[in-house]
Amino acid sequence: MANNYLKTNALVRFLMITFVAFGIFSCSNSDSDEPEAPPTASSAEIRVETADDSQFDFGKVVTRIDKVKEVIVYNDSDTDLSVSDITLPNGYSGDWTSGTIKKGASKTLKITFLPTEEIQYSGKITFSSNASNASYSIPVTGTGISPVYDGDILLKTQEELEDFVTSGYTGVTGDLCLGSCNPGFDPNDLFDLKPLQNITTVDRLKIFNTKITSLEGIENMELKTGITIWQNELLVNLDHFPKNNEEIAIVNIAENSSLIDINGLSGVTSIDFLQLARNKNLENLDGLANLKSINYGLTIRENIKITHLDALANLSVVNGNISISYNDQLYSFCGLRPLLSSGGLHGTFYVMRYNRYNPTLTEIIDGVCQKEVPSNTYHGEMRIGSQSALDTFAERNYEKVEGRVIILIGIDDSISKINDLSGLSSLREITQSLSIVRTQVTNLDGLNNLTKIGTSLQIKDNAGLSDYCAIVPFVQSGAEYFTARGNLYNPTLDELKAGDCKK
Numbered sequence: 001m002a003n004n005y006l007k008t009n010a011l012v013r014f015l016m017i018t019f020v021a022f023g024i025f026s027c028s029n030s031d032s033d034e035p036e037a038p039p040t041a042s043s044a045e046i047r048v049e050t051a052d053d054s055q056f057d058f059g060k061v062v063t064r065i066d067k068v069k070e071v072i073v074y075n076d077s078d079t080d081l082s083v084s085d086i087t088l089p090n091g092y093s094g095d096w097t098s099g100t101i102k103k104g105a106s107k108t109l110k111i112t113f114l115p116t117e118e119i120q121y122s123g124k125i126t127f128s129s130n131a132s133n134a135s136y137s138i139p140v141t142g143t144g145i146s147p148v149y150d151g152d153i154l155l156k157t158q159e160e161l162e163d164f165v166t167s168g169y170t171g172v173t174g175d176l177c178l179g180s181c182n183p184g185f186d187p188n189d190l191f192d193l194k195p196l197q198n199i200t201t202v203d204r205l206k207i208f209n210t211k212i213t214s215l216e217g218i219e220n221m222e223l224k225t226g227i228t229i230w231q232n233e234l235l236v237n238l239d240h241f242p243k244n245n246e247e248i249a250i251v252n253i254a255e256n257s258s259l260i261d262i263n264g265l266s267g268v269t270s271i272d273f274l275q276l277a278r279n280k281n282l283e284n285l286d287g288l289a290n291l292k293s294i295n296y297g298l299t300i301r302e303n304i305k306i307t308h309l310d311a312l313a314n315l316s317v318v319n320g321n322i323s324i325s326y327n328d329q330l331y332s333f334c335g336l337r338p339l340l341s342s343g344g345l346h347g348t349f350y351v352m353r354y355n356r357y358n359p360t361l362t363e364i365i366d367g368v369c370q371k372e373v374p375s376n377t378y379h380g381e382m383r384i385g386s387q388s389a390l391d392t393f394a395e396r397n398y399e400k401v402e403g404r405v406i407i408l409i410g411i412d413d414s415i416s417k418i419n420d421l422s423g424l425s426s427l428r429e430i431t432q433s434l435s436i437v438r439t440q441v442t443n444l445d446g447l448n449n450l451t452k453i454g455t456s457l458q459i460k461d462n463a464g465l466s467d468y469c470a471i472v473p474f475v476q477s478g479a480e481y482f483t484a485r486g487n488l489y490n491p492t493l494d495e496l497k498a499g500d501c502k503k
Contacts, residue, residue, distance in 0.1 A: 089123025394423025
């Protein structure tokens, strides 16, 4: 019986151990096989950048003109981004204010800045969303400015011109320079002024070195000071010249090689200063027919095709100087006769030179105001004060001068000196006198072919002059009035006639 008890007891212990072991094993398997809990969803994330990688600064914008920047809203998370609202500061607006951006996607929106006052507009653009940073903000700034540009502005290219106009400007308080502000440069890539039609006020307009063929686009401008049109090689006329400028301070038209007429100036009645220079194809001045007064000065120079000044017949007052020179074909000055004979010139009538005809003021008043002078003849007084001026005269190969010739260096001869007369070898006749004073010539070579002087020959104060042999043929042909003094050698008329010409 005792053995049975022991066996039973052992069986119980075995079963208990087995049960405990099974329980432990079962618990272990139960823990490992239990399904994992689903992961917690991550929060959405928002990021905002400008489309062009620029700052959120709109810069200076003309009032009542809008400027747009594109911004991109990124959802960098793996869950949808829900934007419930976008608030913008005063002066700014957007084309999207709420919506959903899918995970990993983006949304482009346009922010418009429209200033209404000349102040700075600063603030924050705030995005409200389900992102972890539920209220996300970016700073933004911009400044409203006047539609009138303050100061001088240079627009060298067509692109710069169009950008300036697109900015919304309607005026310039200083110089508006198109192409360049000064002459002497290669033509710039500016060819069309039509975009300037909304520019209504400019202090001074300068059009230099462009490729324009027309002034169309500037007709509505009011010019406070004036206009300079210089070195525009393709410009053919002044049509579309600003129409609201009957009275204008400065009109400077120079070196426009294709310019044929200036009829666009027909609406101008008063100018402070007028210069027409080196327009080599300009045919006439008919556009000045309505001009009545010039307050400071008139310069007409190196327009080699004009022949007359008839368009100036209505000019009644010039409160300044008149200078008209180097217009090779100009032979009629009768258009100035009403002005000069009425005493309307209140300045200097400068001695004219290198026109086809170069009358004095008195000749014009007396009606001797036009003459078609032969091309080998220079009409008028010729004053030569430097070697370069003498060389300029020599280049034209004149055979005759109808007037007097004065070759003279001033008391201060530090700037220009005359030491060579050989360029005058084509000269044969001077109808009045010849004077050679204070030069550095040592001989008179160049006057060898001179056969006639109408009145007198005066040679004085040429400290190095000792050789007169070049004028012996002229003297021996019957010269009567000859003076030499203050030179290194001062022969008499009789000595020259006898051939005693050199020391």
